Amino acid sequence: MNGINKTKIGFNYFQDFDHYQESDAQQWIPILKDLNANWLVLNVPTDRTISDAFIKAMRNAGIELILHFKFSLKELPNIDDFRSIIKNYATWGIRYVAMFDRPNLRSQWDKIEWQQPNLAQRFADIFANLAQPAMDAGITPILAPMQPGGDFWDTAFLDNVLIELKNDHGAQWLQSIGIGAYAWFNDHPVAWGAGGQSSFPATKPYFTPTGSQDNKGFHIYDWYNTILTSHVETGLPIFLLGVGDESGLISAERHQQTLADVLETLAIDQTDIITRMPDNVLSVNFWLLSATESDPNYSQAWFNLAGQPLRSPELLQTIYVKEQDLVNNNVLEDGYENEGFHIETTPRNSQSTTTADLAEEKRMHGYTPQLDRSNLGQKDKADNKVEAGVGKPVIMENYVLLPAYDWGVSDWHLDVIKPYVKKYKPTIGFSVKEARAAKNVLVIGVASDFPNQNLSELYAAGCKVTQMRGDAEKIAEALAKA
Numbered sequence: 001m002n003g004i005n006k007t008k009i010g011f012n013y014f015q016d017f018d019h020y021q022e023s024d025a026q027q028w029i030p031i032l033k034d035l036n037a038n039w040l041v042l043n044v045p046t047d048r049t050i051s052d053a054f055i056k057a058m059r060n061a062g063i064e065l066i067l068h069f070k071f072s073l074k075e076l077p078n079i080d081d082f083r084s085i086i087k088n089y090a091t092w093g094i095r096y097v098a099m100f101d102r103p104n105l106r107s108q109w110d111k112i113e114w115q116q117p118n119l120a121q122r123f124a125d126i127f128a129n130l131a132q133p134a135m136d137a138g139i140t141p142i143l144a145p146m147q148p149g150g151d152f153w154d155t156a157f158l159d160n161v162l163i164e165l166k167n168d169h170g171a172q173w174l175q176s177i178g179i180g181a182y183a184w185f186n187d188h189p190v191a192w193g194a195g196g197q198s199s200f201p202a203t204k205p206y207f208t209p210t211g212s213q214d215n216k217g218f219h220i221y222d223w224y225n226t227i228l229t230s231h232v233e234t235g236l237p238i239f240l241l242g243v244g245d246e247s248g249l250i251s252a253e254r255h256q257q258t259l260a261d262v263l264e265t266l267a268i269d270q271t272d273i274i275t276r277m278p279d280n281v282l283s284v285n286f287w288l289l290s291a292t293e294s295d296p297n298y299s300q301a302w303f304n305l306a307g308q309p310l311r312s313p314e315l316l317q318t319i320y321v322k323e324q325d326l327v328n329n330n331v332l333e334d335g336y337e338n339e340g341f342h343i344e345t346t347p348r349n350s351q352s353t354t355t356a357d358l359a360e361e362k363r364m365h366g367y368t369p370q371l372d373r374s375n376l377g378q379k380d381k382a383d384n385k386v387e388a389g390v391g392k393p394v395i396m397e398n399y400v401l402l403p404a405y406d407w408g409v410s411d412w413h414l415d416v417i418k419p420y421v422k423k424y425k426p427t428i429g430f431s432v433k434e435a436r437a438a439k440n441v442l443v444i445g446v447a448s449d450f451p452n453q454n455l456s457e458l459y460a461a462g463c464k465v466t467q468m469r470g471d472a473e474k475i476a477e478a479l480a481k482a
Contacts, residue, residue, distance in 0.1 A: 005266045008282065009319060010039025010064075011289035012242055015297055017043075019290075020050040025057035028289070031307055032063060035319050039283040041066045041098075041241050046077055049085055052092050059093045060412055062445060066142065066239060066283070067094055070101040074110045076126065083133040090137035093412075098180045098241060099130050100144035104152040119152060120160030127161070128169060135176055145180035145241050148216040153205035155215055155223055162231045171232065178237045178282075179228065181220050184246045187254070188217040190261035196222030218243065218262060221281050228280075235280045244287035248299040255300075256312050259286070263318050398426035399438035401458075403449035413444055419480035436461040443467045444475070 011032070032040065040058060044050050044067045058065055067089060071077050086097065103123050106114050131141035143161065146154035166174050193213045197203065200212045208214040215223035221238050228235045243262060245255050265277050266284065291301040302311045309316055400420070402413045420442070421428065427438065432453040435441045441463045443455070458465050468475050
């Protein structure tokens with residue numbers, strides 16, 4: 001798919017709270033999978049949980065969820081209520097929560113509070129108070145995305161907040177959070193501000209001299225990284241929670257072209273150090289997946305309420321799975337050689353389905369994953385055989401690689417592999433390094449499920465890798481037939 005690094009792609013979901021039923025998940029999962037979306041940002045209520053069925057369906061489909069609690073700074077939440085809510089979410093597999101929204105805007109604060117000194121310090125205290133229960137539950141808290149520029153310039157506000165958090169809680173605590181950001185286009189080309197402060201040293205908060213550029217564009221992460229590395233040598237993970245045209249003032253043609261240019265920055269073979277996206281930018285969540293026609297954000301939606309595309313076919317095709325690939329029993333997606341993934345999917349009734357019918361079949365039913373049985377459950381005739389060109393001994397026949405999260409191991413991962421475990425008695429683990437010693441490796445999950453491990457090591461070690469992702473029941477069914 002044009003060499004795009006698909007592990008970062010995501011979307012921001014509806015901004016209302018009316019689309020969190022299991023049926024909603026089933027409607028949008030096929031579309032998200034078509035778009036290779038691995039992330040979804042959910043604007044969630046601050047006083048209650050959304051449907052666990054919706055969350056579990058998305059998680060079972062391999063989609064990582066970021067819950068965005070847009071707490072009001074004018075009326076702070078009850079800490080005990082939030083602790084109870086966050087524990088439930090952790091139990092359901094949530095790993096990331098963003099808290100508050102654009103705290104560098106005057107409109108977010110009570111008038112008197114805004115006018116008091118040490119605003120960044122006061123916000124740091126507020127954020128830390130809610131971040132701790134999330135950490136205690138094994139969830140990574142994400143610092144609120146700022147409004148680029150803003151009434152209190154966002155880079156200065158971010159810098160001050162991080163200073164306060166580090167002073168009050170220590171560097172180790174600081175390394176446990178993520179950073180949210182809005183990469184609004186602001187009618188600039190995608191390359192605007194690329195390279196950050198080092199490329200435009202004359203730019204200061206509230207002052208962009210003629211001929212210079214600032215952080216108010218897609219490359220906001222470059223400006224933030226300069227700040228992050230000044231506090232944490234290795235930096236912090238950045239989540240782009242909104243990428244697009246929030247204002248709705250950019251012409252449709254300009255918006256389309258800019259979105260297409262963003263996808264170019266996600267190219268796996270991008271070698272330009274200035275425009276290449278840093279590894280610590282974990283997710284690029286496009287604004288906005290969908291909205292109702294009465295929603296003021298409707299003009300920025302990619303799909304209407306019925307799931308029909310509002311963006312151009314050319315743009316969507318850039319990240320869609322290509323239909324001509326879907327007729328093959330074995331699909332090796334572009335770029336996944338580098339990730340060590342071997343994806344094998346077969347559309348239902350593929351032998352009797354024409355290429356023209358595949359898109360509708362795909363949307364209505366999804367895919368039934370099938371394993372290449374020749375790679376699994378068979379004894380190698382020569383134990384400890386050295387793989388050609390690799391030079392490593394095979395000390396295991398089959399290895400099942402599962403993701404492990406901060407909060408523990410997902411029950412559904414364990415459930416789906418039961419038939420395969422009973423039949424072949426493979427080694428089960430969570431280490432890529434350990435899995436390298438196996439002849440056949442079954443990976444349950446996607447690259448974002450293994451954030452601290454390099455899955456390309458499996459490919460380099462000569463392992464035969466089969467990746468399975470998507471609906472848990474379909475995976476279990478396929479494994480039972482292996």
